Amino acid sequence: MAKSHKPVVWFPFAAGGTVIAFFIPVIVLLTFLAALGHVPAGLGYESMHAFARSGLGKLIIFGVVALSLWSSAHRLRCTCYDFGLRADTLVATVLYVAAIIGSIAAALFLLRI
Amino acid sequence: MTTPLKERLVQLEVLRYNPDTDTEAHFQRYEVVCQEEWVVLDALNKVKADIDPTLNYRWSCHMAVCGSCGMMINGEPKLSCHAFLRSYEGVIRVEPLAHFPIERDLVTAPDDFMEKLKRVKPYVISKQKKPIEEGEHKQTPAQLMKFRQYSMCINCMLCYAACPEYGLEPEFIGPAALTLAHRYNLDSRDGGRKERQEVAATLEGVWTCTFVGACSEVCPAHVDPASALQQMKITSSIDWIVEHLIPGGKS
Amino acid sequence: METITTDVAIIGAGGAGLRAAIALAETAPQLRIALISKVYPMRSHTCAAEGGAAGVIKPDDSFDLHFDDTVGGGDWLSDQDCVEYFIHEAPKELLQLEHWGCPWNREADGSVAVRPFGGMKKKRTWFAADKSGFHILHTLFQTSLQFPTITRFDEYYALDLLVDDGRCQGVTAMEMRSGELRQFHARAVIIAGGGAGRMFPFSTNGAIKTGDGMAMAYRAGAPLKDMEFVQYHPTGLPNTGSLLTEACRGEGGVLVNKHGRRYLQDYGMGPETPLGQPQLKTMELGPRDRVSQAYWHELQKGNTVTTQWGECVLLDMRHLGEKKINERLPLVRELADAYLGVDIVKDAVPIRPVVHYMMGGISTNTAAATPLPGLFAAGECACVSLNGANRLGSNSLVELLVFGRRAALSAIEHIADLPAPNAAALKVGADATAKRIGELFSGSDGTESMSGLRKEMQDTMEKNVGIYRTEAGLQEGVAKIHELRQRYRKVKLTDKSSVFNTDLFQVLELGSMLDCAEAVTVGALARKESRGAHQRLDYVERDDRNFLRHTMVHHQGLDMPRVDYLDVVITKSPPGVRDYSGDHK
């Protein structure tokens, strides 16, 4: 059996897992506050827009969104298999394509800001 | 310390299968008086000696080092010589190791594991052959400690019985064999990592592992195969990047 | 019956068998090797050895010192030409293992570390924590996987040697998982079947150590040598008999009786050494026979501690501290904690002597050859006369390497120009095996229960052939074992199925043990002296005039075995006084 190309998908998965662990809980907390009706000052249009306008801001936002999407997609792929869904290639294609589309969309939106 | 040993009536429910007469496995109930400090293996031995000589299982050392007596005890992979009766209440259910074909009763066929073990080349592949007359390879205690934990595997296969990915995907080389590959990769005397990667860095190798972590939880020798496989995934990924993305990296 | 034709058949895949197989594969890659074992190689009992393996490596040590320790430790019953060969090969073999990846403990500079051991004048025991045997076995097994000429027959129970034309030319075996018989035709056979400690009820030995290899050779006409020398290890857990390595004492653990006295000083192993400063070859670092015997005397004096597991003395390692214990004796800590509920860091652990090792075995010479041409033996099943009347701890792990390899070299030499076996002639022997097994299955008149006979044998051995022996007790033992051998003919096989029939294997193993037990009792009765591990209350002195020689026991079918003697080879060390007084005479 030849060496696997799995690192292509696994490396971003691992990176994304780390990003999710460090960033997603606090981001969820922020929008959760918004959901409760207490929008934090930083989530106002001005500050968000300013942040997303900066090059560093774009990079951070894109990094978090794209890697988290990829990581979730990859893990979801494994989960489908674990639940007994054996059409792995199909599942993988759908999920990875979805993650890529999500990332491209995020990039396009960011460029428009 | 002079109190007499406490006795206890133990109920065992043992999976039986005799290919000469059975098409299916079935449970058989035994009641046997045991000492409170005994292990499940002692109870089985008493059943075999006094009640039913036709009950079959493997065992030898009774000190958790030979790796013969792995069984599922109340659904958990255990060495029966290291499963203390005091840890169990009620009926104790004893089954053969999961994920291996049952030859008879509690005896499973480990052929698949043996074949995989051989495939990962678990032996020193020297960088440069050194004659015996030149003495030992220098290896500092730190270099030894780097791999020692992973050399403790007793090949009991409990990790295979615990690993759902091996159960679902029998092609998976599995925790113990890959961990031994890692053990030699980490050994300062070895130069064979590249050869082993041909097996370990495949889909059947570390890439089937989804890091359930059950292997490490059930390991009676405290080996932690899950950590070995995670580390191998990282090094395999780095290998891949070097081979595919760095010009001239593919040697 | 299917025939498997090979060049060398090895019976037993523990340390000695694996070492022999690798030596064969390396030295003579044109030969086919059949490695036959009733267990998967890594289950072999070599894995349970803990303390380490002795070989001269450090500059302050010398071959002469290792020679003197071994010969004196063996109470001058060792063949000195054999010891000479052994001590010179020992470091080479241990280095070879190092090259194969054995994780020996190291000094800070990266050289191998050595630890003190009982009866040794220098630190020369190489070790891998307290799992030395385990690491040796797995290193050998894993190394063996790279040789294509080694064909393993795992879980094949070897039954009878095939002898034709006065030469051993094969063996019959049962594939355990199918119950089918096979005959192996080979030009040479190496037995590496291990010891027979399971003859006794209380033993450090695993369930598989039932003397099958010894009995097989014995039945085929090779004599058993010095079988009366049974080693008790001084420190076993009192309930399971699990071994607590001699390294416990090597690292500084001490033995105390119920008064807290380090009683070894009262038995010629004093004066007392300071706590935590073990001194080589005295007190707790005395030889196993003496230390076990001291327990017996303490028991007679009422100085032992009464526990729920019986009478014990205490092994105290608390002063070593948690760090050293975890680093050097992790397994001991785990075993005592798991099986006895004692944390050796906090409490002294109750222990008592437990049957550990057979000094005797299939008679071999320094070339690992038995008197039966074509048959070689190595490891605990063999008696090459290295260990004499008492084996020093950490010599046996090296013995199985040195003589495992030597058996392979001798086998290669033996089969040069040897014709292929005569299949028709060997069939006679194979048919006899098939008949014997067939009768066990077809017999409906079995009246004796296997477990009942086994218990009677074990009780007899413990009662009559223990640490101290008497004429009356031994006579009773000989008579009882002989009776059991007769009754064994009526043993009942309950399980008549073919697949992995452990009832059958236990019956066969009992037969092996009874043969060995008879050789032990008969040899012990005939040896009217006290030497090493053979201690007679009625003949308390060593008698070099009459017994500086090896007991040779020859199988005589169902009759009493025949006993004769073979002179000990003395080259440079005349029998002397065994001195364990730490130079404080």
Added chain:
Amino acid sequence: MSRKPLVRECPPTTWYFRQPRYLRYMSREITSIFIAAYCVLLVVGLQRLSQGPAAWEGFLLALRGPDSIVFHLLALTAAFYHATTWFNATQKAMPIQIGEGFVPGNIISGAHYAAWAVLSVAILFLAGVF
């Protein structure tokens, strides 16, 4: 041949009910569903942000409501569960050897937890929560 090994299949769709540890594993893996859904929410948020202040305010307003609160609670639980399992695993994936010994695993994981706390507080602060 009387051998007839009995193969017991691992049930492909229900195996995780066999041991509690498998359920723990599956719950870890299932966090990805909520994380993925939340990521979609983030992408939508970015789109709204790019469409100007009104769209953004509308997005924030749309976040209100019981459904959103329930979704956020689930996502929060998933994110926390993911984070703890991830940080606990770091000691296995990246052991640190100093001399003969290894840095105790809980120190490696503990360092991650500490960094996580600092980072989270910093983000909350920058977002003007306190």
